[in-house]
Amino acid sequence: MVTSGSRGVVYAIRDFPPGCGRLAAPINRSGEHSVNEISGLQKNLPKANVANSEKEIFPKNARKYYPQGRVSVIRDFPPFCGGNAPPLSKEERTERTSLKNKDINLVTLVSEENPLEKTKCTDGKQVIEAVRDVIAPEGSAPILSAEDIRSKPDEHASGKTKKQGAYEASSRNDMKEGMHYMFENSIKSPFGSSPNEFDSKSKKAEDKDFQTNLSDSSAFENELLENDRESQEVLSDRWIVPGLMASAQLHGKVTFNPDLAGGSSKRKRKKSFTLLQRDNTRKNSSTKWAHQGFNQVVVWDKKDTFHGDGQYTNDSFAQRSCSNDVSFPPCQTSTGHNDAMTSRNKVREALRLFQAICRMLLQEEESKLKEERKTFRRVDYLAVKIFKQKMEFVNPGKSIIGLVPGVEVGDEFQYFVELNIVGLHRPSQAGIDYVKQGERTVATSIIASGSYEDDLDNSDVLWYMGQGGNVMQKGKDPEDQKLERGNLALATSKVVKNPVRVIHGETRSSGLSEGRCKAYVYDGLYWVEEFKQEPGPHGKLVYKFKLVRIPGQPEIAWKVVRKSKVREGLCVHDISNGKEIIPICAINTRDAEKPPTFVYVPRMIYPDWCHRTPSKGCSCINGCSQSAKCSCVMKNGGDIPYNHNGAIVLPKPLVYECGPTCKCPPSCYNRVSQHGIRFQFEVFKTKSKGWGVRSLNSIPSGSFICEYAGEILEDGEAEKRTGHDEYLFDIGNNNSDSSLWDDLSTIMHDAHSSFHQVVPDSGFTIDAARVGNLGRFINHSCSPNLYAQNVLYDHDDERIPHIMLFAAENIPPLQELTYHYNYMVDQVHDENGDVKKKSCYCGSSKCTGRLY
DNA sequence: GTATTGTCAGTGTG
């Protein structure tokens, strides 16, 4: 759909040309996924829906096309929401880098034995370069490995540590059982008897008094009622509650407005979902599909409904509103859009940078796997060490109470330490973060690595188990948990009633080559409602804290996806008609329109006239990781461009995957995008941009999304198709996704990169109008979450690489996938040669307002 | 220096 220069007329809106059929034969993939596996999923779909959609998939006479150019002024995404936060401007980046003040030598910092010349970084690009230098410095500099980076472990008293303190999320049954064991009335108010002790001038001894004698929150409830009021005043100017962004300074009760709540509070909460990963895996052995690391396979069932739509997250964010009659603390005045956007950009950029460093380090570790070691190093530690010396953390300073600027509900993180980087959770290890507030210590955030109490009608309640007690420590007997540190802070938060952030740590399906299988999701703000002491699994007393989600926040996408069993607005079960490994359904909750039909091909079609030069494959038999021997790896500059979990390490001008003439097996790590889609995608009707694409799964940064498939056209042919050229993609024009990577995209000139092989404007265009795949539905954004990557695997003609889309960041479920179309403003012409203009409605702060 | 903390990656078990 993208064309630039003077070639063609371009439409931003996906209008579907008539005359498309579904003729292409299914493509057999030698790969892991069989059609049976797909039908396995469909078996689980309600019969009524199946039958219904069978008719609906390709309606015979029911084509309905929107007129072209039907773009409303309504913005699809609210500013700085969802995937639309733009990259930082130069000024913003410069502003936030700490290196003006620090003069840090990365290498000496991490390895004092091998000092290199000093480096100063002012942006992410330089950080990446520094990482490259460390991993494989150019010239005569000594070569350092990731191992060298690691500071030598100083004789750590080994065997001293290891302890497990925090468990959480008991079921409601556990709670009832535990009630019998509760200590009663053995409680002494931690704050003494005088309400005045909540005053900021209260005695210092109170925390100590608070210590060990408290086992139940209810017993001193009355006593503290008055204190609450006063304590709120102490803290009030620090609270930021998202629901009040639009009604800052509001005190007391807030009226609930269902229209503003994004519908979230109207949703039924029922434990009626079926999660294949949990419940069905044993029966259904074919869960290999849709697996990559983060994935859960979701099966819909007919009882529940799904109210979400494409702008779910974004709408909700924009329209956060308080609900019901919860008394909110007063909150800070809204900081304004620009600040919020800047914060959001900082968070996104920091995470991208960190994740890129991680992938580079992981690549390095993996390349050594066979040669030297059998085990990986902790790339997260290495990465954060590098990151910290070059960039400031976001939201530095004391732990924030309440909303963290730039972090939105639903944001996902791959490593624990990322929470630290963005200021969401300060401790590097502990699950409870707290901050001193005058004389008291209140909790600011917790990480719940267990699961929610997903009991009927109440999925917003979390029972969190406290920390401490020597539970898993070797050589020590478990003890009763004490009301100190995190436990004390949570108890105080209960009394003081300050919001506590909850981060939900989730272990995802694991597999050998899937890499990490854990992720953290920011769930929003909670109140600590009560706590109690009861026997834990080891028999000793533990604290349990009841946290209740503050209403009015956006619902968390993964919860929505799991809860709902039927996709509301489901109009097509599989737009690929079985040609993709994983079915792609179509959702329309806005009107009656169905996705238009077209010839679905999962991959690029090369016409006869296109004489592709035959690809000369490598002759690796035992995999292609030994770089010196593999011709494909050499073409990539000496490294496999992918991690073993399938994530692309960095964007490159051109990636050479192993192909059909290579001797390596299909499981070769240098084969990623050729295997096709790995996630459950769905096409959905957006508010104002026509159809869009989103995923039901969490997508880790660097993951392959899909190819942009279609017919290959030569320049002349492309010109003739100006009638419906909204699906043109100009090959060679996708190299400058500068808005996305900003720093990263321009740093491909290191020794490892095959930078000299820049793909020029090849004179070829992909037309997905009549023939195409999922990629044709993906919309443009000025601050996208995907980027296009040139890939070669089945031929050597660099003029016509495959256009492969990859995730630029972690993408939560249901967030729209977008990439930058790379139009050049005033360079698009219509059939008369006049300059065409099209407005962009992506809504990001980077948005120029013009698509072309 | 020490105690505390929980993750991560690998290994073992059912």
Add this chain to the structure above:
DNA sequence: CCACACTGACAATA
């Protein structure tokens, strides 16, 4: 084969 449990190493903080 898969899910889960367990373990050693680890780094940061109070």
